[in-house]
Amino acid sequence: MPATWLDIPADHPFGIAALPYGVFSTAAHPGARLGVAIGEMILDLAAVAELLAPSLAPAVAGPSLDALLAAGPRVWSQVRSSVTAWLTDDTHRDQVGAHLVPARDAVMQLPFTVADYVDFYASEQHATNLGRMFRPGQDPLTPNWKHLPIGYHGRAGTVVSSGTGIVRPRGQRRGADGEITFGPSQRLDIEAELGFVVGTGSPLGRSVGLTDFDEHVFGVCLVNDWSARDIQAWEYVPLGPFLGKSFATSVSPWILPLAALDAARVAPPERTVPLLPYLDDAATPPWGLDVRLEVRLNGHVVSRPRFEGMYWTGAQMLAHMTANGASLRTGDLYASGTISGERADQRGSLIELSWGGAEPLSLPDGTTRTFLSDGDEVVITATAPGPGGTVIGLGEVRGRILPSG
Known part of the structure; x- marks a missing residue:
């Protein structure tokens, strides 16, 4: 597994091998948006996708995980591979780093619309x-x-x-x-x-x-x-x-x-x-x-x-x-x-x-x-x-x- 350029302890439960998805907001930006947990930070997924992977942006636009869930396995794999690359390739450090939010500042929400x-x-x-x-x-x-x-x-x-x-x-x-x-x-x-x-x-x-x-x-x-x-x-x-x-x-x-x-x-x-x-x-x-x-x-x-x-x-x-x-x-x-x-x-x-x-x-x-x-x-x-x-x-x-x- 490639290493991330973030300073994250090797035993952190939200390391580069995890990358779970959620929905969050902050006091500065109260609108709900998709995030990926990495260490003690949350990657603003929609913002980075618009910059680095526009073709994936519709699936992660939010305000919930619903569109990503519906997109299917091929898109799930593409998004996960892209996030992994953004967080391990040092050439993305500046662009991606600008869209990392401290988890302590986030308010987490119900991540998807529960159908049944x-x-x-x-x-x-x-x-x-x-x-x-x-x-x-x-x-x-x-x-x-x-x-x-x-x-x-x-x-x-x-x-x-x-x-x-x-x-x-x-x-x-x-x-x-x-x-x-x-x-x-x-x-x-x-x-x-x-x-x-x-x-x-x-x-x-x-x-x-x-x-x-x-x-x-x-x-x-x-x-x-x-x-x-x-x-x-x-x-x-x-x-x-x-x-x-x-x-x-x-x-x-x-x-x-x-x-x-x-x-x-x-x-x-x-x-x-x-x-x-x-x-x-x-x-x-x-x-x-x-x-x-x-x-x-x-x-x-x-x-x-x-x-x-x-x-x-x-x-x-x-x-x-x-x-x-x-x-x-x-x-x-x-x-x-x-x-x-x-x-x-x-x-x-x-x-x-x-x-x-x-x-x-x-x-x-x-x-x-x-x-x-x-x-x-x-x-x-x-x-x-x-x-x-x-x-x-x-x-x-x-x-x-x-x-x-």
């Missing part, structure tokens, strides 16, 4: 943990779980950018005594997830195969799918999550392109049940990803989930999502579901970390938690292996709980 939102349930460990809690004495996994990626269709309009305050949701709850009440959720939870951002769409009636994954998916982001477990528990049988999930889903402001994750690709876990052909990835390039997450609650690390153990890959989720002929649209977002590992410190939700509230989580400041309190702040970060032994970052997704309105 689907959330999966792809971690065997997470599904097993919840099955043991909710169905003791029975098989923790439902009969269909290892045959297909289970998911639900969420609400695109409540996907928000990192840093947006999360108002404690209100809804119906059924108490232990059977009384039905309405009020603020008492079991507000997090779900640490990896999101996949769709670039190019597909026509209605045509499914997307496993080998076409990177022709449609532009990149990944971090997701916190906030969950009101008490509202969810009362409403979700028989149709699944609704108000317990739809009040807010937070995403990180930086979208890391799939091209940055080549060194992070790994084989998924061994499948113990034969898969139907449209999901069978035994003979296709692997799309397991070695992405390592870290979850902080009020500044304290409470979990370190790893995506590489996920039973279902992003390619399989996409193949199943379109298997019935459902079309894709630019800006579709689908998420992995809670990422949890085999160890207790790898669980990606509070319901697992506190085992349904029975085992309160002790924090270093002397407080305990089963679920979230008003004022709590959750920050999820992640890294992945990069080329040549480097480490690349995915940024962070942050949210603070606000009292119910």
